[in-house]
Amino acid sequence: MSLSDWTARGYSPALTNEDLAPTTPAQRTWGAFSIFNVWTSDVHSLWGYFLAASLFLLCGSFLNFILAIGIGSLVIYLLMTLVGLAGARTGVPYPVLARASFGVWGANFPAVIRAIVACFWYGAQTAAASGAIVALLTRSPEIMAFHKSVHFLGHSGLEVICYVVVWALQLLIIQHGMETVRRFQDWAGPGVWLAMLVLAIGLVVKAGGFSFASGIPQDVLLEKTKDAGVPGVPGSFASLMAVAAIWITYFAALYLNFCDFTRYAKSEAAVRKGNLWGLPVNLLLFSLVAGVTTIAAYKVYGEVLIHPDQISARFDNWLLAAIAAFTFCIATLGINVVANFVSAAFDISNTFPRRISFNRGGYIAAAIALVLYPFAPWEGSAAGFVGAVGSTMGPLFGVIMVDYYLIARRQIRVDELYREHGMYRYQGGWHVKALVAAGVGILFSTLLPNFTNLLPTWWGLYGWFFGVAIGGATYWGLRMLPEVESELTRRA
Numbered sequence: 001m002s003l004s005d006w007t008a009r010g011y012s013p014a015l016t017n018e019d020l021a022p023t024t025p026a027q028r029t030w031g032a033f034s035i036f037n038v039w040t041s042d043v044h045s046l047w048g049y050f051l052a053a054s055l056f057l058l059c060g061s062f063l064n065f066i067l068a069i070g071i072g073s074l075v076i077y078l079l080m081t082l083v084g085l086a087g088a089r090t091g092v093p094y095p096v097l098a099r100a101s102f103g104v105w106g107a108n109f110p111a112v113i114r115a116i117v118a119c120f121w122y123g124a125q126t127a128a129a130s131g132a133i134v135a136l137l138t139r140s141p142e143i144m145a146f147h148k149s150v151h152f153l154g155h156s157g158l159e160v161i162c163y164v165v166v167w168a169l170q171l172l173i174i175q176h177g178m179e180t181v182r183r184f185q186d187w188a189g190p191g192v193w194l195a196m197l198v199l200a201i202g203l204v205v206k207a208g209g210f211s212f213a214s215g216i217p218q219d220v221l222l223e224k225t226k227d228a229g230v231p232g233v234p235g236s237f238a239s240l241m242a243v244a245a246i247w248i249t250y251f252a253a254l255y256l257n258f259c260d261f262t263r264y265a266k267s268e269a270a271v272r273k274g275n276l277w278g279l280p281v282n283l284l285l286f287s288l289v290a291g292v293t294t295i296a297a298y299k300v301y302g303e304v305l306i307h308p309d310q311i312s313a314r315f316d317n318w319l320l321a322a323i324a325a326f327t328f329c330i331a332t333l334g335i336n337v338v339a340n341f342v343s344a345a346f347d348i349s350n351t352f353p354r355r356i357s358f359n360r361g362g363y364i365a366a367a368i369a370l371v372l373y374p375f376a377p378w379e380g381s382a383a384g385f386v387g388a389v390g391s392t393m394g395p396l397f398g399v400i401m402v403d404y405y406l407i408a409r410r411q412i413r414v415d416e417l418y419r420e421h422g423m424y425r426y427q428g429g430w431h432v433k434a435l436v437a438a439g440v441g442i443l444f445s446t447l448l449p450n451f452t453n454l455l456p457t458w459w460g461l462y463g464w465f466f467g468v469a470i471g472g473a474t475y476w477g478l479r480m481l482p483e484v485e486s487e488l489t490r491r492a
Helices: 003-008 032-043 046-059 062-090 108-137 141-149 157-174 178-207 218-225 237-249 252-257 268-301 308-312 318-351 358-372 382-391 394-407 414-418 432-451 457-491
Strands: none
Touching: 032 268, 032 318, 046 062, 046 108, 046 218, 046 237, 046 268, 046 308, 046 318, 062 237, 062 252, 062 268, 062 394, 108 141, 108 157, 108 252, 108 308, 108 318, 108 358, 108 394, 108 432, 141 157, 157 318, 157 358, 178 268, 178 308, 178 318, 237 457, 252 318, 252 382, 252 394, 268 308, 308 318, 318 358, 382 432, 382 457, 394 432, 394 457, 432 457
């Protein structure tokens, strides 16, 4: 639509630009395969593998691992389908959908939180991708010497150079908009499957075969998982519950902004089919490969290796190691573009639509990720990082889903989302009830468990779930209270 079309429909220029406007029928080109590849791009990354392998160690056995990941993946599928169908029905991105519950200006609150999280993840994924290149290059004695001798910004000179190069490559992918993202992910996601299979098969052959028995001694598992912050010993019920929770929380960011992609879907059926193959099926298979590779790597090298770039760097064949490293790097670029660049671009654009376009929003997010690199807040426990980052978004998801499915009953007046003085203005553009509910949820999901000792130590592992439940329930209560009072008054 053009500016004149938006004006004719009563859209406010302060709430609208070309990227935030509802999708047109001509833009709805994403079929089930493209939706499926959102997930192949999102899951098949170095961070995804690292997390899956870390969770495998907490499960103690292959059967426990499949059980915990399988249950978690089904929950992920159901949640993603809920938000995905909202995007397909309305045709709007996440920050615009949030206007229905938070108000046309209040939606900037959940949008900015999601953008901040995207910046953290953008840096974490870029660091993982550049790490694969570093692991490959340091096979050369000369480059290894440079790697050990030159340091600045808290990292080696080689790490900084690789990070900046990978950081810059991602900006090239996004320059031509969402259609370029779709084309990139349609081949990048499946590409890493090939590299993962080559890695797994090569290690299994080298190990002399495969057995579903872990083969990793309990004392080794205890040593490797002692700092994960997960209760119980590997394989215990408490540990398996935590694994499923961490796996579900890993996708906390995309629960919010999956509609950024499904707004381009051809139909709701395409969303359901793409999610079915891309989530429970694809997640389980990917996790299986991660588990097989972890066991085989232990048999071959006699130590636990949960970073695939560390494994590929040990290959005797330099060409095979190079192919694996670059494939992992490209796959990680895929998730960064899909899960972080796109979200941050829409979210930041939503704050000042007239001044910040989709591309400019993405560039701002990339710049923040570059500034974060010297501090590397993503280094350390995978489970801890996922939980701390993911918990902040639970209350937002709870409020938006309760509003869409229980309050509005899936009936959103899309044009009103772009009108400054329309039905979603609430209190001067801010919906106080939604903000209060989100604040209460964040208090219990993030602030109390991470900055005080008032709650049990295990609470933080389930912070996202508490956030969804408390934030959603508080919002429901605040919205329903006037209706209850009105009904009691009428009966009296």
